[in-house]
Amino acid sequence: MNRRLRIGLYAAGGMIVVFVLAAFIATYVVLQPERFTALLQSRARAAGLDLALASPASPTLWPKPALELEGLTLRAEGAGTPMIVASRGKLVLPWRTLTGGGTRISRLEIEGARIDLNAVSAYLDTLPSRPSTAGAILPTIDAGFRVSRGTLTRGNQLFLSNVDIDAGRLANGRPFNLSLAASTAGDSPYTLDLETTPSLAHGVLTLNDLALEVTSKPTFSTTLRGDATWRGGADVGASLAGSMTRTSGTPYDIVLDVTPANQQDPLYIAIKLDGDNDHANLRIPPIAFAEWWGRINAGGSPTLPPLLGTVDAKAVDAGPVHVKGLRIRATPSVPAAAASSANARPSVSP
Template sequence: MSRRWRLALLVAAGAVGVLLLAAVIGVYWLLQPDRFTATLQAQARAAGLDLSLASPARPALFPHPALELQGITLNESGASMPILLAARGRLALPWHTLFGGPTTIARLEIDAPRVDLDALQSWLGHLPSSEGNRVPQIPRIDTGILISRASVVRGNDILLDNLALETGQLHPDKPFSLDLTARDASGDPVQLRLLATPRASGEGMSFENIDLHLSHGADTTLDLRGSAHWHGAADASADLAGSVDLADAGRYDLSLRLTPANLRDPLLLTLHLAGPGRNADVRLPPLQLANWWSQLSDAEGGQLVMPPGSGHLDVDHAAFGGVSAEGLSLDLGEGIPAAAGSAPAPASSSAP
């Protein structure tokens, strides 16, 4: 090879190297990790949350432009107990976002997150005062969410482990799918499949054509269909109906209705169950019920009290540990706490 050709090849190689370096610097500049990190933290603050990272976000080029997040911590603002801890995350970003378009996420991946239900419940309980009249919007995710090796805990107790979750794209007016698998504290498998169509409006978000399938071990299967709406804070509603199959008892018709909080009542879940040997018509405040349930598992929780709610239950046969009962009939009173930040509800003078 002549000296002229060798020189030409060196010049060409140098030019390619410069172009590659310029491309790397350009994409790094377009990704602007500080800008996207600040955007995520601002969105978290708007929801009453604090988002922190163990180290600054790092840009990645392959296989798609993305931000690598290390040591993710998500807290309710002013609280010390984290709602979520995760080893790492990855935000894949579409090219139009990099060139100044709307801030959207192509794909969200989170590895080994730990979600604490007590902390989550505390944040949800403060939503009426922290969210005010903000109208929630559906985030756009082009290709879905992937969560692996997750756990759900309450304090030091593991409720779900080895949880894996994957969703399809999240766009208004397009079908959305969610698949979840996990193991409970006893090692029994839990599977959930959700199909729905999200819709957005000036009043909030809704989910139409909900088709939910849940199974727990080999004994329990739940199928529900319906719709749900969320206008912000505790202004949520839902109508779902279907059935639940219990291997040791049979099939039951089940309907669930969620009504939003107001000045008198908190968020309320009305449940109707009808089937062989068991019937129930009850109204339960989900957030207060979760707090009551957590107190049951607290060894130092003190005196056992009835769960919050109202309604009636009839059970032909019930067993609790080593104690069994026949022909059990139970009336729940009207002792439902008022919604957070609202005026107390007037006392009721009549039984259900």
């Protein structure tokens, strides 16, 4: 090896060492973990929340500039039960942060999170209510976020396990995507994928080019496309259409419409299903449905959910129960429970 080549290699190696040292200095000095930790905690305080860490944040450079967080606890101010407890997290930062760029977080990642829905609900109840006449809003999420290996609980009761949520930045006029995967207490896996472009103008939020896919492999897969609008309060409208494929039967064509509440009628969700042997045309009031579901979960006597419309099904499979020849006729003058008991002729076998 000649002298010039050796000098060139030494120079290249020295430049690499200088670059690596500069990167480490930038990581520990320029990133200043305490300022990003303070930023995160100040944002939490502004929302009436208290964020605590088990240990100070530690910076890292690979594969992107980030701050590693250990032992996150998020609770409402003055509350005893945490809303979120996570084993670790990460604040991913833009590369320009190394050159003294602004304090900005490009992505938040949380691993091993336990989310208590009761604590979340209690926190939401403390927020000031908006007037029913107020227009729609779009909560802006500056950074995308990811929750992996999470669990959802209601107090000490498991609600969902293996929760994985991945969402991009949420902003007016910007394409937004959300993916959610989870398993129920019975270990049934479900996935939900949503894509849309939200647009907020003059108090009206429009979800353009809305695509929604709900899957439970290998049982079924449902895909819907359309648009939705929100003008504030219960003034919600949507028109979606698609199909459902099933491993245990022929596919369904689906039409879903949401009609806003008015002075005479509550908010309704209209669902129309058409298959070779099964047909349904139902209108469901979601608020009344939620109240019915709450009574069932509280141990109330089993009743059919509040609904209007018709169901004609050759066979219905729900877990260990098989129902043949199900017919339901529900009108405003005849409640669903009464109509089903008078018209349904099911045979049930375990």
